[in-house]
Amino acid sequence: MTSNAYQIQLAAFEGPLALLLHLIEKSQVDIYDIPIAELTEQYLTYLAAMEEFNIDVASDFLVMAATLLQIKSRLLLPKPPQALPDEGEEEDPRQELVNRLLEYRKFKQMAEHLAELSEQRDLYMTRTPQVITPVLSLPVGITVDLLTKAFLAVWESGLEEYSIVNREEISIQDKIHDILQLLHKYNGKLEFSETIIRSGTKSEVIASFLALLELIKLQRVTVQQKGNFAAIYILLKE
């Protein structure tokens, strides 16, 4: 095995619990009765190997190493003589770790089940929802005469009253959110004009463009354009 492949395998563990479970399954020991000394040794060997390959050992892994060593030392210490015999069994120092491993293992298995479900579901192809625009029927019985009368009525009323309409503020943060959601909806490809979904005002276009620049800076998306003034396509970076 090349060192490179080994490296990938080392980094494959999601966290310390995943690594511990792997070690327990590999050496086929009873999860309810873990040989702590052996397991600690294997675990530390792994960490050493990770450091050897210059993999950043996350602090979570180190915390677990300390926990293992602490359990090991507690098991080695002679038990203090029981002052009160009716106090029952003293708790096994390994108990808490075993509980955590069991809890994690349950969800790990459930995750595999979910992966299977989603694979089965992916065999069913579906359509994206149809956008049905309501058709406006023209009003009947309107004559030029009626229109003229209506116009005159408005004209004479002089329109001196007016109100101030507040412009809708659209934040760049909102537009970043819009663009990402739309990208996920349209399988990661989108034309810039399709991101204008709120008010369609000039200020939305500006906010949308600034949001796009921000996303490019964050390296979340890339853009394509065939020539000057052609459509700008936005692509999601995986």
Place this chain on the structure above:
Amino acid sequence: MFYGHLKSHLEALLFASGDPVAAAKLAAILEISEESLDLLAAQLTADMASNERGLTIVRVAEGYQLCTKPSLADVVAKLVQFQDHRLSMAALETLSIIAFKQPITKQEIEAIRGVKIDRVLSNLVERQLIRELGRKEAIGRPILYGTTLDFLKCLGLNSLKELPPLVELLPEKQP
């Protein structure tokens, strides 16, 4: 069947929608009871079962949805380049914890998985598989997360009740 003439209506509604439609909504549109609607859907599904038809009706995310048959997935896949949008194991583990323990906070999930999950969590929110349900009445008022209807859709489940109980996943105690 009494409502036989409504089969075409149901098919048209499901086609136009694309997304799953809640049974109650379909029943209201067709002006029949939900029991009758379930019967109607079962009839229509049976009609479509023949090999001459490429579509089928699936019960998913608390409603009905028109889909291509799974046996034809290979053919349909030739139509376009499908994007592989499979979830990572880390995302699946996080999802499974949320599915069973919702409403749950980020810290509670991290305690079970033993790793930080900020990135995984924001990814799941972005894909609309989980959503914020509110805040926990505790110090710092942390956000509570739960699964969405899209989560059910993505797994082909009709409701969360269809997931196997967690208890079954415990290993046997060795004597």
